[in-house]
Amino acid sequence: GNSVTQMEGPVTLSEEAFLTINCTYTATGYPSLFWYVQYPGEGLQLLLKATKADDKGSNKGFEATYRKETTSFHLEKGSVQVSDSAVYFCALSRGAGGTSYGKLTFGQGTILTVHP
Amino acid sequence: DTGVSQNPRHKITKRGQNVTFRCDPISEHNRLYWYRQTLGQGPEFLTYFQNEAQLEKSRLLSDRFSAERPKGSFSTLEIQRTEQGDSAMYLCASSLPRLAGSSTDTQYFGPGTRLTVL
Secondary structure, three states, X not given: OOEEEEOOOOEEEEOOOOXXXXXXXXXXXXXXXXXXXXXXXXXXXXXXXXXXXXXXXEEOOEEEEOXXXXXXXXEEEOOOOHHHOEEEEEEEEEOOOOOOEOOEEEOOOEEEEEEO | OOOOEEEOOEEXXXXXXXXXXXXXXXXXXXXXXXXXXXXXXXXXXXXXXXXXXXXXXXXXXXXXXXXXXXXXXXXXXXXXXXXXXXXXXXXXXXXXOOOOOOOOOOOEEOOOEEEEEO
């Protein structure tokens, strides 16, 4: 079945440091890939997405590239801020043609803490 | 547009009791999803509605769980004879795909209902 594996956390960084959160997936067909973020006390929000191989999703300085050859979708940011402290979830949904379109399969989440 | 709302936000119940949660999606969103999230884990899919039709149910959804979306708008999730293992955050999400059959529609999540079974 489909699965998503994220690097284990928590991740603690100083402000302006470079961030990488690794994500790899296993899926049949051609999934779409997502990063969701959950700020303290808030619901899940879509951060970025990519729908086909070599696509790059980007938002708020975060980027992730859909790498089909390595089945990866690593999240990066060049300079993190204290306000980026949150839990980050990598997720996939099955491609068109399947009956599970839209259903999300999530990784376990990575807690990011950024110190001033 | 006020986003996806869920009620109640917190529910504490005793083992064996029945509980019901409500989700109000963003108006005109025809897809509605329920997920369950336990501490330290990512959300797990429970069930999916397209309008009023329940099109998929996870194996996680035992016979004690039932979900409805009677008029294709709000949805309810009922758990009968609750067990301590049912303690979790129950999340609802809705979406409106631009294309039929699309898997890339953005799901908007509600704040969740936290269930504690004593």
